[in-house]
Amino acid sequence: MKVRVRLLNGLHVYERLKRRVVEVEADGSTVREILASAGLPRGQACIAVVGDTAVGMDYRPRPGEEVCVYPPNDGG
């Protein structure tokens, strides 16, 4: 069963990604590892959320789960 990592607030623009959702088999990898394997440079995403709960980039998504990741927050 797969996990989905949704890229929010501009993160989809990276050259090797160009997509808003990274979908991979749930193999126990952390969010950070999933994004690195998909080509997102380290340091670009720093916040991960499942549902309404912050989980961090070292979270290991469970099968069927969807994680949202955001870039570092800045002034609005």
Added chain:
Amino acid sequence: MGLGYRGRILRVDLGERTARVEERDDCFYRTYLGGKGLVGYYLLNEVPPRADAFGPENALVFATGVMAGTAAPGFSRVVVGAKSPLTDGYGESEVGGSWGIELKRAGYDALVVQGCSEEPVYLAIADDEAQVRSAGELWGCSTSETEVRLAGEFARRPAVMSIGPAGERLVRFACIMQGDRNAAGRGGLGAVMGAKKLKAIAVSGSRKVETANASALNEIASWFATNFKDNVPSAGLRDSGTAGIIGSLQAAAILPTRNFRFGQFDGWSTIAQLGRGWGPHEMKARGCRGCPIRCKRTFKIGDGSIPTDVEGFAAGPEYETIAAFGSNLCIDDLTTIVRANVYCNQAGMDTISAGMTLAFILECRERGLVDDDDLRRLDARFGNPACVLPLLEMICERRGIGELLAEGSMRASREIGRGSERFAMHVKGQELPMHDPRGKTGVGIGYATADHGADHMTAGHDPAFTEAGAYGMLTCKPLGILEPVPAMALDHRKVRLYLRLQMWWDFLKCLGACFFCVVPRGLMPVPMVVDGVRAATGWDFSLWEGMNAADRAACMARAFNVREGHGPERDRLPARLAEGSGQDGTGRPGIDPGEMDAAVRTYYEMRHWDPETGCPTDARLKCLGIEWVGARLRG
């Protein structure tokens, strides 16, 4: 006339009903650049010490930069300044839109307004002609209505800066609006305009701004238009507007909630929707003239319940407003947030200070510190959307409890007493924006030391500089930012990081730049900004010169405050920020006041300011070539 700049400052005296042009040479512009640099220069020279912010001796300055009106995108912002009725010190706010471009095309780099009119007036500027005209019929009108009525007075549609009824009634956080969605929001500058009985400034310019190298500026514009879509911060703004950051703030537990008591809000995902749409209402992204990012949101409202533009779209709220009336008041009713935003824009009130002042009084009532018929009748409490609009109307009209709240949270807390000062979340009298320093300490240094009170737009925020691969780190090496610093560090490394970013920000303010177009919050890299100044002016300009101009602007603003008797005691964060923001242990720890005081002292020392008083030293002023500031300080 120079290149990039006009060499002309329009001076208007409302008491005398006169307008004249002051000419300035190349050296003046290369020293002060424009924007914040000109605001500091004129305020320090024209406003006498301890002047009444509402008196005729206060000056109201509108200043553009040397790239305004050129092809370069994102340099059309105007810096507005005056002695602030909210902070009783240096007041400053920036506004986008097209007004700065029109002023430049009319032939002026800046406008300085002095004196007070006895009757309502507006200022009509059409190229070389500047007239003070009666505004009797405009007094009482909303900002949008004022703009529509003034459009008919010009052969060519003007750009209009105007105040609403809140400015007319001297609400201390009244703002100046440009169009229906661009606000010079902070510092109560709309009330200064109201005290001068100046309802609006309409500008129409028809002359092209001459530059040294127009093709280079066109190339910058073309490069920007080609590449901004592949830039993460720009793509985020285009996708979700400024509301796009709500999710990450919630996740980091720094989304201001319940008057900064907490850092997370259960309804965060609901209010975050406003960045991408609002129920069935058609959404259109809008931007300033010439900017392809289009970070603003507008919604089509068909029922006539909300004032709209000619296409039927109403201005949508930006992040600060969404949080100020949303999480901060524990409200997730989108209609209330949208309507509160539109009401404030039309009445001419700063949404940040308005939301924070409401949060203050709600907490006072919750804690039994205030017992008021209006608050009881409206069931004024956190989480009740029904009380928001009536309270905003009472503030604008200075009616009932609104008379007290129109003074802002600091003055209201002094009136209420009983320990309510603890719940007035301000620095120097200006209410905190919607960023919690308990998750980004550099923002706290910015709140504490900003010359014009708490402001989130004095520097880039910490999270973009915590990892070597983060966008801020990748783009800001030309500023000398080479090592990441943890978000919660508060030692000399953080002060150094903040100071370098602040100087970059002040340089951008001198240029009238939009922070969303330039690194680390946007696409345009540091060298390209410098190249833009060179192309506009023909100067062999350098980043070093730009940072020096920024330093001058900061020193002049600080000197203004020192002359008013303000010292380090005003460079402090609200006491609440020393407490944790936790709910069930998930929040952020508080910021130690002693550590913050030490950081502020380090900041003074790094700036070559007196560590005891925070006053720029004579040596620093001489080094920057503004020794005249020392004479102003000595009276």
